[in-house]
Amino acid sequence: MADCGGLMEPIRIEYNSKKGYQIVHRCLTCGHIGRNIVLRDVAVQPDDEGAIFHLMRHPKA
Numbered sequence: 449m450a451d452c453g454g455l456m457e458p459i460r461i462e463y464n465s466k467k468g469y470q471i472v473h474r475c476l477t478c479g480h481i482g483r484n485i486v487l488r489d490v491a492v493q494p495d496d497e498g499a500i501f502h503l504m505r506h507p508k509a
């Protein structure tokens with residue numbers, strides 16, 4: 449369940465033609481998969497941006 453309180457690990461980036469890029473997270477406790485839309489309008493720290501591109505090239509799952 450999304451509200452089990454487990455840590456959510458980003459595992460890959462997906463591209464949705466309507467919503468744009470989404471970060472796919474997996475709960476380390478129960479395996480629940482969640483998606484967060486990458487909000488390009490919001491200022492992104494360079495480190496975070498680098499992590500996103502890294503995930504795009506090297507998905508974990």
Ligand SMILES: [Zn+2]
Binds near residue numbers: 454
């Ligand atoms: Zn969970």
